[in-house]
Amino acid sequence: MKRKSRVGLSVLAIVISLVWIFPVYWMLNSAFLPTTVLERFTPTFLPFGGSWRNFTSAMDDGTFFRALGMSVAITLIVVFFCILFAFLAALAISRFKFRGRKTFIIAVLLIQMLPAEALFLAQYKMMSSLGLLNSVVGVSIIYVAAVVPFTIWMLRGFVAGVPADLEEAAMVDGLSRFQAFMKITFPLLAPGLVASGVYAFLQAWNEFTVALILLPAEDAQTLPLWLRGFVQASATRATDWGEVMAASTLVAVPVIVFFLIVQGRMTSGLVSGAVKG
């Protein structure tokens, strides 16, 4: 009886997995098939007879690599500064009692609720008056500000999870405060830092709205904007879905690979931040 319900649940779980993965599979499948096959009435469910042709033609004009460079630059800047700023702030709020601490925490929480979509006009005005439209710096400033609150929130749980006593014990044993921190606390924080880094990476790499507003020039496009432009250009001459799916794959693959590598740490990080918060 019990085993039967187990089997039933397993079957259900596998059906759900297939449903959830289908769009991703369909993207890959279509990316390898020629347009003539995709135009048939009956869909082709396996990419037999497929080729890399769609990929090569999607990368043809070099705009892909320009967008890739832009995305990589912005993402690196955002990840670095987010981790640094959030780490320092998390240290402050979980290791020190100070006036304004509560206000700071509430402010961080409230800022997370600010709809970025409601701020983009102001951000546009600000960056255009600073001459930072279409620049890596302008977008990065907005991204860091958008991502830092959540990373502070996440890291705070981790820092609080490492008891200060541990550090003090190490100091009694003759380590300096800095050494104690580097040898005891830092390694224990590593999963939290990785999790926040991944979070920042995903936000910066995938972001669409702010990039749409702050990077209007074609040669300043990030990958999501490049993909959108690619789709629109294709739509003007009856969408070539094979090529469009190859382009989507090119944008998605780095994220998927990266995500799968760090997935365990990512989810545990997200949650311990939330639960202990």
Added chain:
Amino acid sequence: MSSPVTSPKRQAQSEESIKAAAHASKAKRRARRAPYWLIAASIGILLVGTGYPTAWQLVTSTQSYGLAQQFGAAAEFIGLQNYIELLSDTEFWQVVGRSLVFCFVVAGLTLALGLAFALLMNAVNKAVRLILQISMLLAWAMPIVASMTVWTWLFDTRRGVVNYLLDKIPGVDMYRFDWFASPWTFFLMAGIIVTWMSVPFVAFSIFAGLTQVSDEVLEASALDGASNGQRLRLIILPMIKPVIAIVMLLQVIWDLRVFAQIKILQDAGASGSKFDLLGTYIYKVGTGSNDFASAAAASVIVLILTISISWWYVRKLMKEED
């Protein structure tokens, strides 16, 4: 030390202790200032990246701001005029209503599915769980523009797989069905897509919460004769309540301001104000008609909506911080 005579040694000691005390108070002062140094960078970037734009938004929403101001004319202060105009506009109310309904339906569905999937992950064996987790992760990791592109292809009128498969069901005629034609099917499609994207985060968060529920408690309750349903309702759910609360809050906030998904779907073949939610409405007012002031006022209203929805949670947290 017990000698009543003041020895030079003791003198030196006390001098040293004064020095030490001074040193300690200096260190203390430094320690007092340390947290402010630590949060300075974050505060700085937040002031530039969000503080200034928010303030600008608030100021602009009380001004008359149009094309003339774009070319340098000074904006005029008109108080709450923009808000009054917005709030007496039936189209705006329709957009607000549509956004709220969309947000609560999608967030509710996402939460229900996420919870169910998390419980499922907990119930099945390791291999099946891994399959489920990998498929959820892939959906989660997909860049939003990439997944929207795939979904527009899936819902394509002529060659979309969705129409093809639905048409296979006996008695259902979905041949060349146009999902983008009516707001109902448009938002049904958008709801499916947004749910698909959001469920993994909820499922993983709740699953991680579930792993923290101790086995001993569950075994004890089983010994006491609790049924599965009772265990879920009386033990598991109360224990993972904090996780559920935060993911619910985040989900509601995210779904209320959903923009990229709707914008990309609109680009793919639907226009007109009947297809707008708050995000795209503000975008259209702000960029299309260049009416920054009305757009700013609408943004402030979204902000107020968001804060009032999440107020109970923020208050609870404030109490905990005391």
